[in-house]
Amino acid sequence: MADTEIVEKYAPNFEAWVQDFTEWQTRIGFDPSWLGDYRFDIKFDWDTAGDVIEFGDFEGMPKWERRMQIPQQNIRDAIISMISVQGDTEFASVEQQNHLLATAPTEYDMKSALRIMCEEQRHGWQMAYVLCTYFGEQGVREAAKLLERNAQDGTRILGSFNAPIDHWLDFFCFTHFIDRDGKYQLKMLSTSSFKPLAASMGPMLKEESFHLGTGANGLRRIVKQGVIPCELLQKYLNKWISTGLDLFGTDDSTSAQWAYVYGVKGRYDERESDVEADRAHLNEASRELYFQELRAEMRRISAVRKEGEPDLFIPSDKFNRGIGMHAGENYTIVGDKFEGTDEEYQDYLASVLPTDEDEDKLINDYMKKDWIQYREWKGK
Numbered sequence: 001m002a003d004t005e006i007v008e009k010y011a012p013n014f015e016a017w018v019q020d021f022t023e024w025q026t027r028i029g030f031d032p033s034w035l036g037d038y039r040f041d042i043k044f045d046w047d048t049a050g051d052v053i054e055f056g057d058f059e060g061m062p063k064w065e066r067r068m069q070i071p072q073q074n075i076r077d078a079i080i081s082m083i084s085v086q087g088d089t090e091f092a093s094v095e096q097q098n099h100l101l102a103t104a105p106t107e108y109d110m111k112s113a114l115r116i117m118c119e120e121q122r123h124g125w126q127m128a129y130v131l132c133t134y135f136g137e138q139g140v141r142e143a144a145k146l147l148e149r150n151a152q153d154g155t156r157i158l159g160s161f162n163a164p165i166d167h168w169l170d171f172f173c174f175t176h177f178i179d180r181d182g183k184y185q186l187k188m189l190s191t192s193s194f195k196p197l198a199a200s201m202g203p204m205l206k207e208e209s210f211h212l213g214t215g216a217n218g219l220r221r222i223v224k225q226g227v228i229p230c231e232l233l234q235k236y237l238n239k240w241i242s243t244g245l246d247l248f249g250t251d252d253s254t255s256a257q258w259a260y261v262y263g264v265k266g267r268y269d270e271r272e273s274d275v276e277a278d279r280a281h282l283n284e285a286s287r288e289l290y291f292q293e294l295r296a297e298m299r300r301i302s303a304v305r306k307e308g309e310p311d312l313f314i315p316s317d318k319f320n321r322g323i324g325m326h327a328g329e330n331y332t333i334v335g336d337k338f339e340g341t342d343e344e345y346q347d348y349l350a351s352v353l354p355t356d357e358d359e360d361k362l363i364n365d366y367m368k369k370d371w372i373q374y375r376e377w378k379g380k
Contacts, residue, residue, distance in 0.1 A: 176215025
């Protein structure tokens, strides 16, 4: 069946999904009029997707362009799972963030956040389109679930995408740290053996770069303004970085290994690396690249702090972990094993993570002032 025939056959499924999408927007409180002239276009970059499977046990064979070319049902299931998780994060982000538009510190921040939410919806729309168009009834069911789960109810697939984003400092941390993980996931899928998935990633990566820039720019402007003390900012870094590290999954992951074997999901530097992949430690390798990138970014952000303010830093990758080899272990923010009881460790966490008292002071004291450097909106 030709690609045009596939699209025509399953178009009604996607059209029905679009109706559900409109209802989802209303349900979560996102006013469609906020979109203005923005359109949810389906974007593929077939040139960057490549024609040949680039790694794994099928390396050298033509990339799969439709469902029936995929040789095994378990590989199809793995691809559907990857697409579903990616789409789930996109819609979750909008559910977490859209309430912030009413309290934006500047027009620039409001317009930037709105653009991010439009693009996140487009990314989710793209994933739903791929599911509905290429994976028949199974894909249609998974696309429907993208709109049924809800971050506000805590039912999204990944933990970070159920976490409340209560204010703009959370938003800037989220876009800087969690969306940066998103960049890694998109790039790892950009070499996928399933060509429509790989071809979806190029346009999404271009849009994702603005999301990361918004987070870095926001944190830099906060540090430059110097109203919120770096000591308090550090607590929010400690909070969001540990959950960002968890998003890379378990160590020694068999699912990551099989995804590589199938050619479904590569390494972050798959096309750049001339080193053979360590298939048993794929998540750890990606996490380490992410961690080192965060360190470099934070050095740039910390450099603009006011005189007398403490240096901002990335906490140890052992600290406050919920997934991986250090999950549930008691480590300090500098990576030392905590010497004390579990109860004492909880007291330590209260000293290095945001407390209710910190939240109250942030919102009702610091954010009542000009807490972020002004920036003029020069877009449309």
